[in-house]
Amino acid sequence: MLFYTPNIAHNQELPAEESVHALRVLRLKNGDKVQLIDGKGGFYEAKLILEGKKCLLNIFSEKKNDKRSNIYTHLAIAPTKNIDRIEFMLEKCVEIGIDEVSFLNCRYSERKNIKLERLEKVAIQAMKQSLKTFLPKINEMVDFDKFLLRQNTENQLFIAHLEATERKLFSKEVYQLFLENNTTNQQNNASNPSFCMLIGAEGDFSTQEIEQAKQKNYLPVSLGESRLRTETAGIFVCQTIEIIKQLF
Amino acid sequence: MLFYTPNIAHNQELPAEESVHALRVLRLKNGDKVQLIDGKGGFYEAKLILEGKKCLLNIFSEKKNDKRSNIYTHLAIAPTKNIDRIEFMLEKCVEIGIDEVSFLNCRYSERKNIKLERLEKVAIQAMKQSLKTFLPKINEMVDFDKFLLRQNTENQLFIAHLEATERKLFSKEVYQLFLENNTTNQQNNASNPSFCMLIGAEGDFSTQEIEQAKQKNYLPVSLGESRLRTETAGIFVCQTIEIIKQLF
Structure with missing residues (x-):
């Protein structure tokens, strides 16, 4: 379960569209583990905390890929x-x-x-x-x-x-x-x-x-x-x- | 105007589907020049001879590519x-x-x-x-x-x-x-x-x-x-x- 969260550094929550996908399509539940990428080299693992229609994220692991590629x-x-x-x-x-x-x-x-x-x-x-x-x-x-x-x-x-x-x-x-x-x-x-x-x-x-x-x-x-x-x-x-x- | 004519060696005529394309879509006329490939290395140039719904082919040039590629x-x-x-x-x-x-x-x-x-x-x-x-x-x-x-x-x-x-x-x-x-x-x-x-x-x-x-x-x-x-x-x-x- 991989989600795109471009602003994860500032806002620990799934963006609206990803949130709909998580809840309506994948039917994820409170406490489920998810993986996140920010498109800037960051790879995170988090637990979902559901608050109404919001999917908050409790990050428990973080890897940063500083360099794109050398090319x-x-x-x-x-x-x-x-x-x-x-x-x-x-x-x-x-x-x-x-x-x-x-x-x-x-x-x-x-x-x-x-x-x-x-x-x-x-x-x-x-x-x-x-x-x-x-x-x-x-x-x-x-x-x-x-x-x-x-x-x-x-x-x-x-x-x-x-x-x-x-x-x-x-x-x-x-x-x-x-x-x-x-x-x-x-x-x-x-x-x-x-x-x-x-x-x-x-x-x-x-x-x-x-x-x-x-x-x-x-x-x-x-x-x-x-x-x-x-x-x-x-x-x-x-x-x-x-x-x-x-x-x- | 390139047409696929797999049986050109035996039958000098456009296949039915190519014929429809030539007449209805491209609106080719009697005497128009066309190019033909047979998918077996042959490349031909011909003049169209229209006979009713048939497109007969008067080939005036022929090149044969004997070898596919060496790989x-x-x-x-x-x-x-x-x-x-x-x-x-x-x-x-x-x-x-x-x-x-x-x-x-x-x-x-x-x-x-x-x-x-x-x-x-x-x-x-x-x-x-x-x-x-x-x-x-x-x-x-x-x-x-x-x-x-x-x-x-x-x-x-x-x-x-x-x-x-x-x-x-x-x-x-x-x-x-x-x-x-x-x-x-x-x-x-x-x-x-x-x-x-x-x-x-x-x-x-x-x-x-x-x-x-x-x-x-x-x-x-x-x-x-x-x-x-x-x-x-x-x-x-x-x-x-x-x-x-x-x-x-």
Whole structure:
């Protein structure tokens, strides 16, 4: 019985929605043991104290996971027309491990808006299901140009596109980065790679968008020979980083 | 305008369903150019000749892709209760590249049947979408014990499970295989790796099933630290093989 309690540090009570689930669906009783995650690395065990419709929490164990992972993965993607596909992708990315997701409004985007709240719910559900302790940051949709103007916190920037111009193979680039990082880290504790990856709409990025990204130091990459759907590309990128991390 | 014509070698005509799509949805006309794939490596270009409700095909170009890929990937998986999840997985696996899919009826399976025809449609759609020329073989659901008794054509057998017993990391095993294969191939043209991967239901394989598989030379593996859903594990396995192949 795992519940999401983002404010557990300040308010030792199940949030309204989780409370309804606990009482009406799971029919939990006074004194039942529950597990809690705050999406910020905290994992708690508590006993329920029922007061009317409120589920108060008597915490008896607490573990704090201070570090997310030593890798940071930020996916910036143009959402698909059919939002189910993006929801499925988000679920898969959370299961595998992702830190931040942004949604881009691009030249060939077929979808100009997202429902952030709905996507956050999908992410929370996936986090609970896969027993992750960190909830990824999910950002509001933003125009492609504006996204490029933000202050990058990531040190490795990539744009995946399909134009037949020179592109490195993403998997090989990631492998090379981990290889270098592994060698450097043994010498002087250098910083770990953090990734920001741009993925376009079904109609790909425009030539102009690719140019703009290159000027902002995004490296153009290919994901391989297969023609992947947008959401498949999103999953593929996340899994590439995870799989190559596993090799080191 | 890409159509699936599995019998094109014998019958130069669009199959009934594709014909309806061509005439009613796409409103193609006599003489229009179309592209055809047969799911067996053939890629054709033809002109339409309309005869009543029939769409005859006048082929003017033909390419044959004789070899699938030098790697063979066979995924044998217990289908999820919610079949949408398996359909989505199948779509993603076809996009990335897969040769054969089997469905297992396991001790903890929550789903005891599949609709083969429906899954084949999903695979055909994904093949067309991702411009693959080979359609994967999709097998009828079979009991886990019976699957283990079949004659393996693959040379690398794995079972992914979650029991806290000794397991190798799948990604590292695949990397090692490609590494060895790469060295051997340069010497004497050895055969390429072919994979058969068993993935259990949401409730994992039973201890007995894991033992049975081990006796049949399936190597127990872990997919990493994340707890993945069944369908995510299926996608993950496919992508692991593809990503590591890209590194060589």
